[in-house]
Amino acid sequence: MKLLICFIIYLSLCHFAQCAQKPNILIIMADDMGYSDIACFGGEIETPNIDTLAAAGMRFGNFYTDAKCGPSRAAMMTGQFSHLGRLRVGATFAEILKPLNYRTLMTGKWHQGPKPTDYGFDRYYGLVDGCCNFWNPGLEARPGEGKPGRKKQMGDKARIWGIEDQLIETGYTPKDKNFYTTDAFTDYAVERLEEYKNEENPFLLYVAYTAPHYPLHAWPEDIAKYKDTYTVGWDAIRNSRYQRMLEMGIINEKFKLSPRDNEVDAWDELTAEEQQKQAKLMAVYAAMIDRMDQGIGKIINKLKETGQYENTMIIFMSDNGACAEPPNTDPNIPPGPVEGYRSVGKGWANASSTPFRLYKATSHEGGTRAPMILSWPGVTKPGSFSDHVCHLIDFVPTFMEITGATYPTEIRGRKLKKTNGISILPTLNGEEQKQHPYLAWERGGSKAIRIGDWKLVSQKSKSKNTPWELYNLADDPVELNDLASQHPEKLKTMEKKWLQWMQLKE
Ligand SMILES: [Ca+2]
Incomplete structure (x- = not known):
């Protein structure tokens, strides 16, 4: 009897105090993905798992990022405008949630210095740098393969890889020829969800995919799905995306389709051979997003299997607009396999940005407006759409509001500014929202x-x-x-x- 009373008191305390279950937070970031690439934002790329998140949650049409990868990630993690000094002037969401006993996990692209485990993450696996070869991030060729394609500007310098708190600075060449970064990040995320499935404490999991940032590398079976999709050309793709976006209500009639970029040729003016080459580039790009979507499906399935899905806020977004940078390597090496290092180019980036003008690295809408989806079972209205003008810096204050966390005044020996972000919880709840x-x-x-x-x-x-x-x-x-x-x-x-x-x- 005494034991039973103790147990009841324990349960009551749990209910009203520290054991009240705070939500898990899963943040999934795509890299250099344009506004209209995924199906639930009007694209023709097959993204059934991301679309399921949209169907369960809220799509944001007026979500802003920074214009480039590194600053965007710093702004998202710290809730500070990136021009203030990035991680030097802010605490990361891992550091902010750590005092509440969150298990903090990260996989994928870090792109800050020096490594995630210095900034509040318990566990990490991935690319510490900004971009790398998807098949072989290192410098050495594996038996039976050519030298891994690399960004020309990198010279002989290796891309830094991180495994937990160890940095591999001399080049990371996995022995397994079936290694592919997107899959490796998915696997690490799924394995950690399995490892910690019985923990009482909630988790923060940040999955920073490098897809579809160049180089254009993808599995042949995924490329095959899109081998004929893009032979219609970028003009037709821009038009069909625009029409679908109108029909889906992603945009209204005030959004005109921007004219084709004046540095891009009309598709019909290309030779048949050039059209074939161009269509292949975009097929690989689509395959990279497709593979990421498959990975997101595996992560969501794991959440469901471990009983965590109902208590997890899931956020999906791109870190900036579509990338129009030219290829870094010999354009005669085809996109797809390890030896190449191609980019999709301006014609297709223009289509990825539909209906907007311009690209990554500009502060026009095509550079800084990104697709964002937030799904939180029991909170977000299924299939809803918000035009609230929000920004990457709003996630930290949102997490603070839903967990009761506070922003530290000092960290790593530095005094911190307050975040300029504004919680979007009222929007999620369908309530009146404070504006920037x-x-x-x-x-x-x-x-x-x-x-x-x-x-x-x-x-x-x-x-x-x-x-x-x-x-x-x-x-x-x-x-x-x-x-x-x-x-x-x-x-x-x-x-x-x-x-x-x-x-x-x-
Ligand atoms: Ca990026």
């Missing part, structure tokens, strides 16, 4: 500020005085009609605000 007074960007000379519906933006340029462009996104969300000359006062006010924002870092 402004959002701003600066990346390598490409700059922008959004205040309400107005956006001031300028591209990186060799000339020192790149003109500002001014858009009213309520009427012109695709940034087609520059109003700078019509509203000089508004331009000045917004420029002043942007300059003040830049001074925050001093």
